[in-house]
Amino acid sequence: MAQKATKALASSNTRRLNQTLLITLILHTLFWLTRFVLWRPTYPRKTIILYLLFSSPQLLINLLFERQSRPTHLADGTIKRSGEDLDAKGLTEYLWDVTYWTYGCLALVTLFGDWAWWFWVVVPLYSVYAAWTTYTGVRGGFTDSAGVPQQAGASKRQLKMEKRGGQKVQYRS
Known part of the structure; x- marks a missing residue:
């Protein structure tokens, strides 16, 4: 049972990376087959430039995932590194x-x-929206949708104590 978490993470990473690689190969191959074999584009240079511009982030992300998350094994089959989650x-x-x-x-x-x-x-x-909402949330502190600052919520126990007249301190002599 040694390294159970490492083995599970390595297995999960390998399965997900193989699935991602297969989907990537299928979609990109279908794109190239349909664009240049079945339908001839009017402006092939434009098609290639758009493809490179918009699909390169995904291809670079796949390369990053492969380098950081693909498990490495030693010669005897044990896991050297399970990779990032x-x-x-x-x-x-x-x-x-x-x-x-x-x-x-x-x-x-x-x-x-x-x-x-x-x-x-x-x-x-979406990136700009997420950055803006994070910035305004940090800049304005914790506020609700109307911009009113929110106090930290009291627990149920604290609310009961306040309802009964607050916590009473008894001094012993």
Whole structure:
């Protein structure tokens, strides 16, 4: 049972990275087949530039995930390093969002043409929105939607004590 968590994380990372690699290969291959074999684009240079511009973040994120999260094994089969957790909150979660959104945009571009790359604009707009709400929340302190500062909530026990007249202190002599 030694290193049970390490083995579980390594197994989970390997499975998720293999699945992501397979989906990436299928979607990008379908894009290239439909764009240059089935339907000839009117402006192939524009199609290639848009593809490189909008799919490169997802490809770089996949490379980053591979380098940081792919488990490494020793010659005897034991796990040397399980890799970073791919289910971590924060930046990793945002990188997965970019990856999945790019998959969706790539599928739309494959079906409907180059104009569907406009859907990718949602990613930076969401980033600006998230940064702005974080900035205003920190700048304004903890406030509600009306801008009124909120006090720290009292526990149920504290509320009961206040209802009874507050906490009574008894002094012994």
